[in-house]
Amino acid sequence: MAAVSLESVSKVYPGGVRAVRDLRLHVRDGELLVLLGPSGCGKSTILRIIAGLEEPSSGELWLDDQPATDLPPRERNVAMVFQNGALYPHRSIHGNLAFPLELAGEDPAEIRAKVVELSRALQIDQALDRLPGSLSGGQRQRVAMGRAIIREPSVFLMDEPLSNLDAALRTDLRLEIGALVRGLGVTTVYVTHDQVEALTLADRIAVLRDGRLEDLGTPTQVYEDPATAFTAAFLGAPQINLLTGTVYAQLGEGSVTVDLGGQEVRLPWTDPRVEHLAHHHGLPVIVGVRADALRPVDEPDEGAELSGRLRALEYHGHEWLAHVETDVPVIDRDVLGAERREEDAAPRAESAVLDRVRSMLRRGQRRAEPEPATDHVGAHRRSDLVVRLRSGHGQKIGAPVRLALDVSRALFFGQDGHRIDPVQR
Numbered sequence: 001m002a003a004v005s006l007e008s009v010s011k012v013y014p015g016g017v018r019a020v021r022d023l024r025l026h027v028r029d030g031e032l033l034v035l036l037g038p039s040g041c042g043k044s045t046i047l048r049i050i051a052g053l054e055e056p057s058s059g060e061l062w063l064d065d066q067p068a069t070d071l072p073p074r075e076r077n078v079a080m081v082f083q084n085g086a087l088y089p090h091r092s093i094h095g096n097l098a099f100p101l102e103l104a105g106e107d108p109a110e111i112r113a114k115v116v117e118l119s120r121a122l123q124i125d126q127a128l129d130r131l132p133g134s135l136s137g138g139q140r141q142r143v144a145m146g147r148a149i150i151r152e153p154s155v156f157l158m159d160e161p162l163s164n165l166d167a168a169l170r171t172d173l174r175l176e177i178g179a180l181v182r183g184l185g186v187t188t189v190y191v192t193h194d195q196v197e198a199l200t201l202a203d204r205i206a207v208l209r210d211g212r213l214e215d216l217g218t219p220t221q222v223y224e225d226p227a228t229a230f231t232a233a234f235l236g237a238p239q240i241n242l243l244t245g246t247v248y249a250q251l252g253e254g255s256v257t258v259d260l261g262g263q264e265v266r267l268p269w270t271d272p273r274v275e276h277l278a279h280h281h282g283l284p285v286i287v288g289v290r291a292d293a294l295r296p297v298d299e300p301d302e303g304a305e306l307s308g309r310l311r312a313l314e315y316h317g318h319e320w321l322a323h324v325e326t327d328v329p330v331i332d333r334d335v336l337g338a339e340r341r342e343e344d345a346a347p348r349a350e351s352a353v354l355d356r357v358r359s360m361l362r363r364g365q366r367r368a369e370p371e372p373a374t375d376h377v378g379a380h381r382r383s384d385l386v387v388r389l390r391s392g393h394g395q396k397i398g399a400p401v402r403l404a405l406d407v408s409r410a411l412f413f414g415q416d417g418h419r420i421d422p423v424q425r
């Protein structure tokens, strides 16, 4: 196994596209690190640089303590699996798995033993004599992974290996990939745009935006304690509510109030974030509030409250999501560039079409605003706050709602999108 270090790596493609910008990233020996970010943020380029398929324009790559920037791909002991791992169509599954070992001149009996063992782990042992054309997409992808990993590379690179599979298969295979690479202890860099895949699979997640490292931490760290508003918006379903407000420090009391367009949130002097927020006195901030940090209450609550009107309810089986119209200014996540493709979306081409249709509809929606509030009953608007409700909540569409805000879970970001209080890493 090997650690992978990228030291100030940048990549500018011919034509001037800056795909990777001054990236410093250390993948620990035996770690499963997920590169997560929207389309075009440079994930595949980074993977290709590690594999040696792409040269960095500047910076250095290290594999363990060896400089590897100029090392030919075959000398890196790195294996890569792509979105649709191509197999040799005229070789059986056994032949496909055995091929890398045959090339390396290994003993045929040993090859047979390794192929059988790995095919069992990947649950394709019943298909060893079949040709790739007769396998399902999920089985083919298992074979592609097996072929990459059978020669025990020091580093395993996976570029969206599940994105062409349907949702149920992706969940199964995701669990198996995690178990397989952890069982082997092989250092793995896994690329995805799917935040669920990242949160469920990773030891650590590197969130990328526009070629830059936006955040790096364990799934819990980047979800609960994100370094930037972009990371907060990119992780979690439903996406986090991002409100805008202005900070006012009450020097006498040692407390801080965040004015959210008329509605106020107060942090007492005992809150450790107050000293950091106080430096932003009079300045605008972004307040991140997850759907489960808001709770409808019947009576005025002791703590922070927001009020609005229930515009729409969505049933999700295990929960309801309420869309509550308030006067609080909300940031459009598109502005942050954190709009994602939906999880469990159909394969890429289709999802790109859906994305275009969605953004067309949204443009129409924006042009139509402002409209009388009553026209929106039952419809979601992007300025709504999204609130998670338990079943049997008894809320009525169109009715006023009072929302208690759990201030301890609110996240405060400056106008540059960076967290105001320090994050724990």
Ligand SMILES: Nc1ncnc2c1ncn2[C@@H]1O[C@H](COP(=O)(O)OP(=O)(O)OP(=O)(O)O)[C@@H](O)[C@H]1O
Pocket: 013, 014, 015, 017, 018, 019, 037, 038, 039, 040, 041, 042, 043, 044, 045, 046, 193
């Ligand atoms: N060979 C190339 N020549 C020129 N530009 C390229 C090349 N390969 C990638 N790019 C550009 O570099 C940027 C980063 O691309 P990259 O494929 O690394 O992103 P990504 O995050 O993997 O995207 P996706 O999730 O869509 O695969 C994009 O703007 C892309 O168009």
